[in-house]
Amino acid sequence: MSVRAELLERFLDAASRGDEEALSLMLSQSRELLDQRGEQGWSALMLAARNGHYDAARVLLSNGCDTSVTNRSGQTAGDVALFWGHRHIVRLLPSRDTEDPDIHFNRDDGEWLAARRASPETVFLLFHALSPLVRSGAEHEEQIQLCKLGSAAVQELLGSSRTLEVFLGVEKQQEDDGMLAWFALSTEDDPTQLLKDKDPSSFFLQEAMPGLLRLSDDDAGVLAQARSVLAWHSRYRFCPTCGGDTKVEEAGYKRTCLRAGCRSLQGVHNTCYPRVDPVVIMLVLHPDGKQCMLGRKKIFPPGMFSCLAGFVEPGETLEAAVRREVQEESGVQVGPVQYLSSQAWPMPSCLMIGCHCVAVTTDIKADQNEIEEARWFTRQQVMDALVKDKRAVFIMPPRQAIAHYLLKHWVGCNANL
């Protein structure tokens, strides 16, 4: 190994261990080490972020280290810290997921919305019966992408009484100070004619799952928002309080009852707004700390096991919901519960609240209605499934599901991978 390569390895090792004194000393001798990446494609800042070393990350940052450098998976140090749950480090670093969008808009401002609607830059996503218009991805056949249409392409749909419009937000443009607005349009018109006119290679993605897993993460995020709001509109056409007709307001985020005197018009009522259903999803850890419990629903693809999950019920805390659902579905009693992360799941509009929890009993008695089978799995078995090793005894939930993250986080916490 060359002297330079050896020096870099020592530098990266100091970052992994959180040895800020060694880092400072080495940087004072050769500053060019700062943003260099090792054989695995990781920089010192990423390694400090991965292992939660706050002081080491600060030393690197105070030396002016570049926070935008990415590893081979396209992750910055901020993304790495966020993934591994090191929030104190996330706060030190700019990360795509934690940046507050500094754009403010008003859904009540009709003039502003009309101007965005008319702008040639604005992006329109088209839906029919909750299915988004997509086309095959440019890179892989497996991949699909949302069709992003311009205002000219959707002109005749815009004013139609058969179209429902939901404003999705604005995206700040890098080059100028401009803002790119996004809308979802849901049409009742016959899609065959529409498709022929717009883009013959496009199609409406019929089944939500597993079709949605073929989208990029960015497309999936936009779709989660659009699909949840449209699903609410399709189910709540009439006022849930009195059954009267409603009108759509606030750029698609409110349905107001048209019947004078309706109780839903007094005070704030959740019947007027899109609903979000909180669902707890938990990885149950064995009291020995070396195993975790996973279950199988009948509808899962063969071989797949996942975390237990369940809707939060009225009057419950998240901890109580975790304990009740685990008890109902597996007969296991749970003690401590720790929240980790959340995810919007647009089937149709769940907010998945991801937790780790520790069991205080270990005998499993699966509730046969909901869960076909529940079992304890060792960390090695989870690792085998994660890397799709031939020894794997089960199949992981897909990468996009929070259950996958909860499992990956557990493996990482213990093994320091």
Ligand SMILES: NC(=O)c1ccc[n+]([C@@H]2O[C@H](COP(=O)([O-])OP(=O)(O)OC[C@H]3O[C@@H](n4cnc5c(N)ncnc54)[C@H](O)[C@@H]3O)[C@@H](O)[C@H]2O)c1
């Ligand atoms: N992203 C992920 O990793 C992931 C993993 C598992 C489940 N999920 C989602 O979480 C949801 C809930 O999980 P579950 O099915 O195990 O819940 P669950 O264990 O509470 O059982 C579902 C049943 O509860 C009843 N129920 C009670 N409150 C409800 C409500 N507000 N809405 C609908 N049904 C209600 C229904 O009869 C339903 O069939 C699933 O529908 C699924 O979409 C996501």
Ligand SMILES: [Mg+2]
């Ligand atoms: Mg359940």
Ligand SMILES: [Mg+2]
């Ligand atoms: Mg339930």
Ligand SMILES: [Mg+2]
């Ligand atoms: Mg349940």
Ligand SMILES: [Zn+2]
């Ligand atoms: Zn009403």
